[in-house]
Amino acid sequence: MKAYDVIIVGGGHNGLACAAYLARAGRKVLVLERRERVGGAAWSEEVFPGFRFSVFSYVVSLLRPEIIRELELPRHGLQILPLESTVTPLANGDYLAQWSDHDQNRRELARHSPRDAEAYDEFGLLLHRMARAVKPLLSTAPPNPTSLDPRELFDLLRLGRYFRRLPEKDLNALWKLLTMSAADYLDEWFESEALKGTKSASGIIGTLLGPRSPGTAYVLLHHYMGELDGVFRAWGFAKGGNGSVSAAIAAAAQSHGADIRTQASVSKILVSGERAIGVVLDGGEELRAPIVVSGADPRRTFLGLVGEAHLPNDFVAAIQRYKFRGSSGKVNLALSELPRFTCMPEPGPHLRGAISISPSVDYLERAYDDAKYGEISRRPYMDIVIPSMLDPSMAPPGKHVMSIFVQYAPYHVNGGWSDAKREQFGDTVVNTLAEYAPNLKGAILHRQVITPADIERIVGLSEGNIFQGELTLQQMFFLRPAPAWSRYRTPIHGLYQCGSGTHPGGGVMGASGRNAAMAILGVRA
Amino acid sequence: MLKTTPFHERTAALCVSHAWRRWAGYVVASSYELSHEREYHVIRTAAALFDVSPLYKYLVRGRDAARLLDLVVPRNVLKAEIGQVLYTPWCDHAGKVIDDGTVARLREDTFRMTSAEPNLRWLEDNAIGMDVEITDVSESIAALSLQGPMAGSILQSLGAPTLKYFRLAAARLRDTPVEISRTGYTGDLGFEIWMDKKSALPVWDALMEAGRGYGIMPAGMLALDIARIEAGLMLLDVDYVPARKVLIDSQLSSPYELDLGWTVNLGKERFIGRDALAAEKARGPQWQFVGIELDWNSLERLYAEVGLATRLPGAAWRMSVPIYSGGEQVGYATSGGWSPLLKKYIALAHLRAPWFAVDTPLEMEITVEHRRKRAAARVVKKPFFDPPRKKA
Numbered sequence: 034m035k036a037y038d039v040i041i042v043g044g045g046h047n048g049l050a051c052a053a054y055l056a057r058a059g060r061k062v063l064v065l066e067r068r069e070r071v072g073g074a075a076w077s078e079e080v081f082p083g084f085r086f087s088v089f090s091y092v093v094s095l096l097r098p099e100i101i102r103e104l105e106l107p108r109h110g111l112q113i114l115p116l117e118s119t120v121t122p123l124a125n126g127d128y129l130a131q132w133s134d135h136d137q138n139r140r141e142l143a144r145h146s147p148r149d150a151e152a153y154d155e156f157g158l159l160l161h162r163m164a165r166a167v168k169p170l171l172s173t174a175p176p177n178p179t180s181l182d183p184r185e186l187f188d189l190l191r192l193g194r195y196f197r198r199l200p201e202k203d204l205n206a207l208w209k210l211l212t213m214s215a216a217d218y219l220d221e222w223f224e225s226e227a228l229k230g231t232k233s234a235s236g237i238i239g240t241l242l243g244p245r246s247p248g249t250a251y252v253l254l255h256h257y258m259g260e261l262d263g264v265f266r267a268w269g270f271a272k273g274g275n276g277s278v279s280a281a282i283a284a285a286a287q288s289h290g291a292d293i294r295t296q297a298s299v300s301k302i303l304v305s306g307e308r309a310i311g312v313v314l315d316g317g318e319e320l321r322a323p324i325v326v327s328g329a330d331p332r333r334t335f336l337g338l339v340g341e342a343h344l345p346n347d348f349v350a351a352i353q354r355y356k357f358r359g360s361s362g363k364v365n366l367a368l369s370e371l372p373r374f375t376c377m378p379e380p381g382p383h384l385r386g387a388i389s390i391s392p393s394v395d396y397l398e399r400a401y402d403d404a405k406y407g408e409i410s411r412r413p414y415m416d417i418v419i420p421s422m423l424d425p426s427m428a429p430p431g432k433h434v435m436s437i438f439v440q441y442a443p444y445h446v447n448g449g450w451s452d453a454k455r456e457q458f459g460d461t462v463v464n465t466l467a468e469y470a471p472n473l474k475g476a477i478l479h480r481q482v483i484t485p486a487d488i489e490r491i492v493g494l495s496e497g498n499i500f501q502g503e504l505t506l507q508q509m510f511f512l513r514p515a516p517a518w519s520r521y522r523t524p525i526h527g528l529y530q531c532g533s534g535t536h537p538g539g540g541v542m543g544a545s546g547r548n549a550a551m552a553i554l555g556v557r558a
Numbered sequence: 559m560l561k562t563t564p565f566h567e568r569t570a571a572l573c574v575s576h577a578w579r580r581w582a583g584y585v586v587a588s589s590y591e592l593s594h595e596r597e598y599h600v601i602r603t604a605a606a607l608f609d610v611s612p613l614y615k616y617l618v619r620g621r622d623a624a625r626l627l628d629l630v631v632p633r634n635v636l637k638a639e640i641g642q643v644l645y646t647p648w649c650d651h652a653g654k655v656i657d658d659g660t661v662a663r664l665r666e667d668t669f670r671m672t673s674a675e676p677n678l679r680w681l682e683d684n685a686i687g688m689d690v691e692i693t694d695v696s697e698s699i700a701a702l703s704l705q706g707p708m709a710g711s712i713l714q715s716l717g718a719p720t721l722k723y724f725r726l727a728a729a730r731l732r733d734t735p736v737e738i739s740r741t742g743y744t745g746d747l748g749f750e751i752w753m754d755k756k757s758a759l760p761v762w763d764a765l766m767e768a769g770r771g772y773g774i775m776p777a778g779m780l781a782l783d784i785a786r787i788e789a790g791l792m793l794l795d796v797d798y799v800p801a802r803k804v805l806i807d808s809q810l811s812s813p814y815e816l817d818l819g820w821t822v823n824l825g826k827e828r829f830i831g832r833d834a835l836a837a838e839k840a841r842g843p844q845w846q847f848v849g850i851e852l853d854w855n856s857l858e859r860l861y862a863e864v865g866l867a868t869r870l871p872g873a874a875w876r877m878s879v880p881i882y883s884g885g886e887q888v889g890y891a892t893s894g895g896w897s898p899l900l901k902k903y904i905a906l907a908h909l910r911a912p913w914f915a916v917d918t919p920l921e922m923e924i925t926v927e928h929r930r931k932r933a934a935a936r937v938v939k940k941p942f943f944d945p946p947r948k949k950a
Contacts, residue, residue, distance in 0.1 A: 136560060136583035139676075147694055151679040155802055162805065200807070 045073025048328030050546030077276025118386030243401030359497030500539025653834030745789020790940030
């Protein structure tokens with residue numbers, strides 16, 4: 034039997050990226066994937082005959098340009114299509130659009146507020162500068178400020194010098210972004226409710242927080258990091274759906290010699306003394322390697338696959354405290370015709386971008402209020418894309434697929450998730466959306482509803498959290514997933530983590546997978 | 559969709575080149591004819607009619623209108639006479655230029671400001687506590703620019719009053735009320751005509767009819783670009799980065815660095831950026847925005863070396879071109895081109911101290927048959943072209 038240097042548990046996009054980098058560096062790598070195909074939450078599937086969906090994650094968000102370049106993903110089949118506009122339908126039949134063309138966007142915003150139209154550019158510029166300031170953090174292992182390890186001290190020093198070079202006004206702005214709520218921060222800039230609602234939505238995605246919860250402003254920055262890499266289209270739609278991202282990374286890994294085994298469910302990570310020595314599969318098969326990397330989230334990795342007995346108690350406590358609180362679901366619709374939004378009934382460019390049901394900050398905060406007390410939002414926030422408008426191969430000719438990201442659908446819903454609850458959730462989503470697009474109900478051929486419980490069951494993400502743990506400041510950077518264990522290493526020698534549960538966290542970025550590979554290879558990323 | 563100006567019905571019919579470009583979210587003609595050359599010469603020999611409606615325009619009214627504008631711009635607005643127009647840049651609190659345009663005193667308590675970028679928010683934010691009303695009239699006021707030696711005669715034939723340089727007056731052109739200012743962007747004798755957008759077509763028709771005997775022609779942005787370089791007039795986004803769009807501090811410019819020190823009135827007690835500008839004046843600016851003239855013999859030699867006759871740009875260019883002294887880069891040109899009138903290759907350039915002094919010998923990069931060369935150049939006084947008729 035072939036001897037491997039590294040076994041990677043889980044063939045999600047991060048596990049695959051980690052495998053690709055390690056294989057590229059000459060390591061013999063085996064990826065073990067429980068399901069019949071790799072991809073994890075970056076998964077495309079023909080759910081209904083002729084209709085393909087990005088079942089879970091649905092946009093390429095912040096996929097690191099260095100990964101696109103270094104793994105030659107375009108050569109391995111990745112094509113990212115532009116997804117540029119956001120239209121927010123309003124209850125009064127009007128809409129607010131954010132277009133990619135500067136003149137068109139300015140004119141549209143000025144229709145709602147001339148002040149906002151002017152502030153928009155300045156806001157964008159400031160966030161662009163902030164994103165530039167923070168971006169180097171994404172591609173490096175976060176130094177632990179309490180460590181005395183000279184390497185970490187050096188990194189910390191480098192980072193400190195970097196931040197010291199920032200002009201004072203930028204530092205002040207960064208501090209505000211780190212501490213304020215998205216709603217408060219946006220209030221300092223804008224007056225249009227629809228604009229504030231839509232912008233604040235990006236601050237709440239994947240968390241059980243509302244737009245008025247402190248700390249949500251920081252996540253606004255992530256969108257602008259995507260813009261820095263504008264030419265790489267770090268934000269867009271992958272042709273064939275998000276499964277194509279996984280497939281391209283898997284192809285890159287295989288081209289470098291990595292082996293991928295599907296339907297190979299790891300039940301246990303073998304630990305001898307304080308060293309990881311391999312894994313055990315569901316059927317009892319043992320596979321050995323001096324290095325084991327887990328792409329599973331921290332809870333599954335440590336409390337599930339490793340076991341508390343092998344771990345220091347303070348570390349176990351930190352992992353137990355690490356918050357997941359899945360709060361979002363998906364509704365995937367197969368449509369016989371395009372939706373006709375009351376605000377823009379005719380087919381047009383708005384259907385090639387995102388449609389955001391986020392008419393105001395109050396709307397989102399009310400949606401959160403329901404979730405806070407364990408209910409599905411009666412009127413949820415929705416981020417909608419129609420992939421068949423960008424890639425006709427997603428649906429039969431003339432028909433369409435619609436992907437609806439929905440928040441809030443709390444994992445800990447009152448009464449627990451059941452088939453009936455799932456349908457109730459699906460009905461809520463369709464009913465709410467039909468208020469803005471009345472022909473929707475009649476156009477639905479098939480409906481797939483995915484709750485946080487489904488995400489956990491199918492993909493294996495604890496509590497269905499799409500980011501492998503909330504992207505909140507108390508569990509980011511050097512605290513992700515646990516203090517002192519943020520640099521992809523773990524208390525078990527030879528065991529590494531490479532999932533979104535590590536710095537810099539979620540989105541289809543691949544940064545965790547790449548950074549973990551660099552840590553294993555001893556390369557300063 | 560892009561906006562069209564109130565003159566579009568006329569300009570579209572005349573634009574046989576179908577060459578349009580964007581300006582502040584509007585489409586305007588690059589040239590009407592297939593080549594912009596005749597349009598350029600009309601500016602210098604007859605009268606060229608430009609549609610300048612896309613300019614941003616703000617009406618500032620009220621007891622504190624003069625006080626607000628005096629706070630915002632470095633020139634003295636309080637002392638402006640009724641009917642006077644001031645060209646001025648304006649700065650942020652660090653004394654860096656955010657925009658440039660004109661401030662016209664229409665009445666004691668009424669001003670119109672024009673700018674290249676939107677400024678409503680900037681004006682409103684600085685007007686806190688003032689008795690002033692700011693209205694964005696960018697869309698409701700249409701504007702034409704009539705430039706060239708015959709411009710005055712055309713307007714007078716329509717009954718317009720004579721005007722001194724940078725003065726403005728109300729007038730009626732064939733019964734249509736307008737305001738006429740003796741301003742422009744060509745460095746020539748010229749006027750700008752401001753009107754309600756409903757009056758746009760009658761005014762256009764009146765000018766074109768009255769101008770026929772004087773050789774009037776509509777002209778586009780390509781012709782204007784050559785004329786404004788000859789006049790030494792800078793263009794936002796081309797010759798400088800406005801402070802609001804700056805990504806790194808080295809992109810910032812002060813009025814002193816843009817050769818606009820004459821607009822900075824440090825005698826005023828208070829205006830935005832004053833402290834920073836006073837300090838900079840004391841230090842002496844490290845950069846200057848100057849005119850550059852290329853040496854013909856040097857140009858000719860570079861082309862002769864590869865067996866070609868000297869090639870000259872047919873239209874003005876706008877890009878960053880390195881300028882050297884000895885082996886060292888000492889600055890960069892941002893606009894340039896061949897002056898059909900002066901028969902000189904000219905450019906506008908930012909130069910570091912001490913290379914910005916007049917007559918300093920320099921070299922400008924030029925690509926000759928795919929290879930980068932350096933042509934001899936020297937610093938000259940702006941404007942390159944300054945006819946007495948401009949102010950007479």
